[in-house]
Amino acid sequence: MKYIIMDLEWNGATTSEGYFNEIIEIGAVAMDDSMNVTGEFQSFVNPKHTKKLRGRIKELTHITNEDLKNAGRFISVFNRLKEWIGSAEDNCMLSWGNADITVLYENLERYHMLDEIFVIKHYCDAQLLCQKAVGISLAKQVGLSAFAEMIEVIPGEDQLHRAIGDSRLTARCVAKLFTPELYKEFAKKADRVFYDRMNFKSYCIQDLNDERIKQSRFMTECPECHVYLKRMTRYTCRNKKHYARYRCGLCAREYNISHLFKMTYDGLEHRCTAIPVSTGLNAGENETEPLAQQSDENVPSEQTTDE
Numbered sequence: 001m002k003y004i005i006m007d008l009e010w011n012g013a014t015t016s017e018g019y020f021n022e023i024i025e026i027g028a029v030a031m032d033d034s035m036n037v038t039g040e041f042q043s044f045v046n047p048k049h050t051k052k053l054r055g056r057i058k059e060l061t062h063i064t065n066e067d068l069k070n071a072g073r074f075i076s077v078f079n080r081l082k083e084w085i086g087s088a089e090d091n092c093m094l095s096w097g098n099a100d101i102t103v104l105y106e107n108l109e110r111y112h113m114l115d116e117i118f119v120i121k122h123y124c125d126a127q128l129l130c131q132k133a134v135g136i137s138l139a140k141q142v143g144l145s146a147f148a149e150m151i152e153v154i155p156g157e158d159q160l161h162r163a164i165g166d167s168r169l170t171a172r173c174v175a176k177l178f179t180p181e182l183y184k185e186f187a188k189k190a191d192r193v194f195y196d197r198m199n200f201k202s203y204c205i206q207d208l209n210d211e212r213i214k215q216s217r218f219m220t221e222c223p224e225c226h227v228y229l230k231r232m233t234r235y236t237c238r239n240k241k242h243y244a245r246y247r248c249g250l251c252a253r254e255y256n257i258s259h260l261f262k263m264t265y266d267g268l269e270h271r272c273t274a275i276p277v278s279t280g281l282n283a284g285e286n287e288t289e290p291l292a293q294q295s296d297e298n299v300p301s302e303q304t305t306d307e
């Protein structure tokens, strides 16, 4: 397996087709199965849409407009990268977080060369692999330089926030923590489904009459009596959540019920929260964390204990 640790720098450009993260530098380090560095790739990209670098990008990367003017266009730089990756052996691309692979996809799409992305055979998020290796929750996003410092990987002479410097630093972190088990856990086949999933933008369904929402979703049991609650009020929508007051016919307890319907790549995700009503509070105002989260049938069975 050939491991390609890639890092990109990009600049936000506004074009007639909308906002676009335009790549201005590609850096990559190749490693073999023993995590020995076998090669490096670095190139600036002369941007088509970026007329002048944003101040923040210049400050962060120290890339100048002159650096870019003398570089090749994206298509030619990508073709060189592709040649450098080669097709002779199986490969896996790694990057710190999935922003770089997302932006690479976006740029290839812009130039109508999306099929070229399949030069990459597998993808592995180095950030997930490294954080798991040292026991940091994957819900946290630790920056590359902070992480490197944490595991005592020294950046050396490399300039941070530059594609080649960051890919070298990522490569050193990966080399230090890599195990076949972690690789197996986080590496994915980089096929169409992988990119479809990566590009899918989750959204909330606002219309409760949307046909994707089954009416049975609104049937909520009393956490005490396990009979269905009766709805007392109309639904009101706030922050994408739908609230209504429900009442139990047996014990007469009242609950503020909230529903959130989120479409993800894998289907409809339904979050339902039931908060026992205490006097003087309107629906939703005493809300805490969801009691239950489920992606198929029906609603919660627990109750909060803070009342």
Ligand SMILES: [Zn+2]
Binding pocket: 222, 223, 224, 225, 226, 248, 249, 250, 251, 252, 253
């Ligand atoms: Zn009840």
